[in-house]
Amino acid sequence: MEFRRFRGTDQYLTSSALESAVNCALALERPLLVRGEPGTGKTQLAEAIASGLGLRLIHWPVKSTTRAQDGLYVYDTVQRLYDSRFGEGDVKDIRRYIKYVPLGNAFAAPDRLVLLIDEIDKADLEFPNDLLHELDRMRFVVNETGDEIVARQRPVVVITSNAEKELPDAFLRRCVFHFIEFPDKELMARIVRVHHPDLERQLLDQAIKAFYAIRDTEGLRKRPSTSELIDWIAVLRRAGIASVELDAGTPFLGALLKREQDLIAFAEAANRGRRPRA
Amino acid sequence: MFVEFLYELRDRGVKVGPQEAMSIAQALRLGLHKGTLDGFYETARALCVHREQDLDAFDRAFAHHFRGVPDEAIALTEELMEWLQQPKSRRELTELEQQLLQRMDLDQVRQQMRERLAQQRQRHDRGNRWVGTAGTSPHGSGGTNLAGIKVGDAPGGRGALEVAGERHFKDLRSDVTLDTRQIEVALRRLRAFVREGAEEELDIEGTIDKTARNAGELELKLRPPRRSNLRVLLLLDVGGSMDPHADVCERLFSAARRATHFKELRTLYFHNCIYGRVYERASLMRGIDVLHLLQDCDPSWRLIVVGDALMSPWELQSAGSRWSWTEDSGAPGIAWLAHLAQHFPHSAWLNPEREISWYGTAEIIRRVFPMYRLTQDGLLEAVHHLMRGGARR
Incomplete structure (x- = not known):
């Protein structure tokens, strides 16, 4: 076949x-x-x-x-009653009121x-x-x-x-x-390219690096996904940002992390990461 | 090789059956595997694995089974077709699957078993291939294979008692384990519908009636939608002797939480026996007076207590809790339990322990609450009892 x-x-x-x-x-x-x-x-x-x-x-x-029935057809009783009241259409023909x-x-x-x-x-x-x-x-x-x-x-x-x-x-x-499966970095880069064909290499690499680092943050309630990365990059480009560094001041984090607890968890993790270096 | 692979999958807990075998056969005949082992891997995975939890098991089975195997995928097709024409074994089959397969030849199974026993070196339980106990292989004891051969229960029982053809079949799953879905399905029956609240659904019968009474002048009648009105109070025994059952209690709890058909669900905790207080947290923090609770929850609530009912007798009979010195509830544990049972005519006690260990304090509590085992069957009975109106034993 x-x-x-x-x-x-x-x-x-x-x-x-x-x-x-x-x-x-x-x-x-x-x-x-x-x-x-x-x-x-x-x-x-x-x-x-x-x-x-x-x-x-x-x-x-x-x-x-x-319900499963809702996917098959609905019988529009109200329309039929309405038609019978105002004498519009052929009320006898029930098929007219079956909508798939x-x-x-x-x-x-x-x-x-x-x-x-x-x-x-x-x-x-x-x-x-x-x-x-x-x-x-x-x-x-x-x-x-x-x-x-x-x-x-x-x-x-x-x-x-x-x-x-x-x-x-x-x-x-x-x-x-x-x-x-969640895409690996390489596939993710290709996926982003599909949506942002003319994206600069530098921003792409940085954004993806930051994205996976955010996903690996412990204690996140909702980890950001592919569609959120694509949105985030779109926001970054719209704002004319050419390079991103991952820290608590990363721009437009709200596009990636949508819960207040997650933003707090990430900020804490970012601070913890910086302190030993200081 | 192919059939062995399916058995290997079953050994690792991926539930494949004749339906999957047929699907793969069809896929291979259509050339979906493109004649390569990689293609076969992807095709077989798409057809055999039904939930992501099984993907890992599939990969391990595949790696184990096909290690060092060259591209022989085409040969697989023929072997599989051959196997399908003469199915060697039957597992737990649904009616549909029954139709797919013919009854197998008893002689063949005997022969197979002899070969297996010769190959087998060690004791084996719960698999589906080797001779052992509690499995789905056609050979062994306490298994679920419809047409299997029973190996005697005595050690080294080679004098196999043949019970093939006789339905000594027992669904072990419903007796031993309860997965979240089974609990959800059982809890689904716990509901009572009423029409309450805002009128937002068109009552067609009523509208026709009113319209007719109104001499054909259209008059709409609305009514509130049908909603479940059931409130459930779940009391869980935590800690101590309940620790081994934490897993099944956890599943019951999450299923109850997810059930959308309860109007209200309250989950509270206690340790061993209920005295004057129950707790909002499993760590027995944030206590609530039972008397306050009874004011909040009127007798229409369904009460489900989950506990092993094991404690020292004086815990039932003394007024204070054994693990808290500061608490004096003023009445012995059994009095509190009796009070709860009296307040809630619809109540049940779910016990994760087997019936044979329901003695001592469990026996006393059993006289107060109807007691059921925390298994699929027990849960269904309990739910049935809760819906029936709670006739006392």
């Missing part, structure tokens, strides 16, 4: 292991479960797959109150597309299990009309999860899994 392989894009650098995992998911038509620290580009991966394969992307952000939402849309679409189920761990404990059937069979029934929606082309399903909650075994078994 032939399938289109994924090789990353200009905007998204992949590792060979990540490509393998994506290709496994594509070939076996299984959902791809991506986990990793926040800010390591889990969501961007889905965008990259979509643009790399030239497919449309449907984004379904999961919230704490999301992300998962339902992905199934109903005529062409293959990429469906991103973002941050699945945010929802209720049973949410992944409730989705199993739909994802497995790629079909569902609209209760109000009895219509069965069957996916014409199995969408490429990408599921992201922060490593916070344990997901059910039955769900895990059906997914191809990839854990996005």
Whole structure:
């Protein structure tokens, strides 16, 4: 069987292991479960797959109150009541009031597309299990009309999860899994280059050095991630800063450390580091 | 080589089964490994590992298994396909997996066991390959393999008692360990829904009814959303004889903390027995009077006490706490416990110790609180009891 392989894009650098995992998911038509620290580009991966394969992307952000049903369709009762009151439209036709939402849309679409189920761990404990059937069979029934929606082309399903909650075994078994590791300095330099192509070498090296030193500070509640480094560099350049030294007076630390305790912890660590030299 | 690798993974705690084997076979047939060992590594990892905690185990298994192996990945495919046609062993299978595999040949297993025993040199527990105890290999004692052969319990028990085909299967996991997810699932049942608070949800039935009564003039009816109304008070015994159970208590605590369906959860600590005070910190700092606590928590709260109920008898019967001289609660421990049990009709005591050690003080406390073991089964029973309305024994 032939399938289109994924090789990353200009905007998204992949590792060979990540490509393998994506290709496994594509070939076996299984959902791809991506986990990793926040800010390591889990969501961007889905965008990259979509643009790399030239497919449309449907984004379904999961919230704490999301139920599996919410991803399939909604029945707009209020609109129907409204129409019946004001005599607009054909109220008898219940199908007019069934609206497909992300998962339902992905199934109903005529062409293959990429469906991103973002941050699945945010929802209720049973949410992944409730989705199993739909994802497995790629079909569902609209209760109000009895219509069965069957996916014409199995969408490429990408599921992201922060490593916070344990997901059910039955769900895990059906997914191809990839854990996005935090990039090393070399890969990080390449990633930054993608976002800031004309960045000066000196600033790049200094910023990355400072960034990893900050990440290694003990006692941080939330360690800064790739996206925060990219933002930080953008701020530095906007402010016309050409070189950064890591100390308590490092400019725009707020772009990297977002919690007050973390800023304090870092300042203390920086002071401790300086004292022996003085 | 391939099958051995899957067993190696299982030995190291990566739970792979026929489903993973089939997936890999399919992936290899599609050429996803690009004919290289590196490609095979990446493909197998994506399919066999389901959580990042297992990545390290996978790497170690892979390094151990394929050390010095040249690029023979293509040969792997054929071997795997062959294996799938004649599955040699069955592990704990789900119904789906049952369908995937045929029942295995008993003679084959016997033969295999003889070979294994010949290779094996030492005692082996909890693996899935060697003959031993508590594992998932088809051979050994106290294991979970459905169609395995039981090796007698006596030392050197070669006179194997064959119980293959008979379901002496027992899910050891639900009996011994409790992971956070299992606790979360059990605690999920602890809920009671009511409609309370701001009216922000459209009541469709009510709207239709009102609209009809209003001669077709649209009239919306709103109602408060359904929310869980359950309040839980968790009292944890800390220190001393509870130290060996700190791990499971920790997991229970974090699962309870994460449960979003409790309206309110209060966790307080005590040491050995409850006297006049319980504490906000595990270090027994910041005490709260039990009588004040009872004023705050009305009888609708669910009370869960976690403790081994082991103490010296006079701790139950004397008025002061043994470990604090300054504290005189005015009543013996058992009176405080009875008072709590009386105040909260829905209460349960979870004991991390086995039932056989529930004697002495535990026996007395058992008469006051319904006692359950802190295992998956016990927790489910306790939750069931808490929801039922707490009929006293």
